[in-house]
Amino acid sequence: MTQRLDSAAEAVLARRTRRLNIVIVDDDPDDRLLAREALDDLAARGAARAGNATLAADGHALLSHLKRAAAGKAPWPDLVLLDWNMPGMNGADTLAALKADPRYAAIPVVVVSTSHADADIADAYRLGGSAFVTKANHFADVVDTLGRILTFWTGTALPPPRHGEDAP
Amino acid sequence: MDDGSGDIARTPRNLYASALVLALAIIGGMVYVLVNGMRMSTVHDPLMHAALGIRHEATLAHLGFEEFVAGEPNASLRDAWDHLERAEALAQVMLQGGMGNEGYVTPLEDGKLRQEITGVLVQLRAFRNVANQRLARHETGVDGQLTHSFHAIYWMLTTRTDVVRASVQRTMEHEVAAFHHTQTVLIVICLILSGIVGTLFHRFSVGMARTVQALKERDEELSARTRELEHNNRELEQFAYVASHDLREPLRKIQAFGDRLVEKEAAHLSERGLDYVARMVAAAERMEALIEGLLLYSRCGTRTQPFAPVDLNRVAREVLSDLEARIHDTHAHVDVGPLPTIHADPMQMGQLFQNMISNALKFQEKGTAPRVKVRAVVHDDSLDLNFSDNGIGIPEEYTDRIFGVFQRLHGRDEYDGTGVGLSICKKAAERHGGNIEVISAPGRGTTFKVHLPVRPAVLEQAA
Structure with a gap:
């Protein structure tokens, strides 16, 4: 009994220190390039390090990545950074689709946007977003924001168990 | 449409006037008929009968005396005298009034x-005398002279009576004719007036229907316009939103890749090249501030909050706390007098105070400590908010221009800003039905008088 509890606590603690698999969803190739460079920058400075980082160009790409992850063909994402303003299937549609599927509903989604309109912020939280972050203008700020997000979801918050982990 | 509503305004007055005239005519006609009818039966009729009575009685008296003189066996002298007396009494009544043979007789008015x-x-008296003398001589034999004057007097008497009777009858016939004439005129007048009233009433109801129709149409037009305006407003909102996102996106890239260029490729760039990049990035930053300002300005018109009681003291406190760093850095002194609570848009009041006070702090001669005064002057039905400073002032020829969007009077290196603040203030004042007046001269400070026509009922002097 005690043994089991300990091992459960250890598993949770392990989650706190492991590198997070992240998916960055953004239709803008410039932003994807900046995100990639920011991740590299963070890794180079040893500030915060993501596990597997996947870049998706739209909501469909994210959903197919999740499907593959559920099938065990891709690393399970611990965190999704979702651009709000995208053509076609936008951030809101994508977030709603993700939260509607019980397999993915627990994955924290940080909404990223250039907009800081109240309506967007409220919508993002209402649809199940875990945070709403404004896109930074300067590269240094982009790196800083990304670093803070990663640090929060590893050092401060407890991320949910990965697919299959919560099975007894 | 316009003549229709004009008719409506005119017609009821005509309608009322005509109805009044009609009613007066009917009442007048009735009074006339009544008075005339009464005169006919109370004045003329008894007079006629009295005149006829005189003739009748005189004739009976004459006959009675004749029969007696002729020696008729059952002739009564007594009756003859009675008839004569009755004739005299009737004549008397016609002159002085009294009960005649057919009711009360009004005295004759006509002098003739x-x-x-x-x-x-007089003839009746003479007839009596002659009859007496004739009866006295009767025993001694017939006097031809007396008999002659007896008949002559009787004849004159009846002729005169006939003249009076005929005259009264003529008067009566005249009056009857006039009565009929008047009646016809009255009927015609009534018919004409009824026609006029009817026509006016018809025009009134037609005009009324037209006005109602016009009002309905205008109402529909208005609600269609309102819908259109609401639609436009939503579209504008959408446009502002899109502008905020899509116009900013490229700016972010200029800034971000500008940073990358300086950071990663600095070795390959000359000092001049680095300066160019720095200027480029700064320009992108300004562009972003402009877009932000434009958004603020457009939201000021579309994203309005409903009016609510706003304690301006609190608004001022919050703005001063936001500006605390700048007040501290510039060693400014901001003096806010007691302010009322008014019925207003809370957010717009915040924007108004924010822009007014920050402008007062900003536009200062270098090295001068800003002195800002905020005062409220409460009038019966309005409120003046005065924001005064000891700043650089505004040349008179520019006082109109400063409220335009993006209007700036100074170079960027002198005073930065987007030129949106005052246009937002103006919009806010206008939404509250007010305006902003500028009192300023270069080097002598500026006072902005924000005039707000707020209702005195909601004006409470804050303790």
């Missing part, structure tokens, strides 16, 4: 007729 009847009365 009165003379005639007086004549009749």
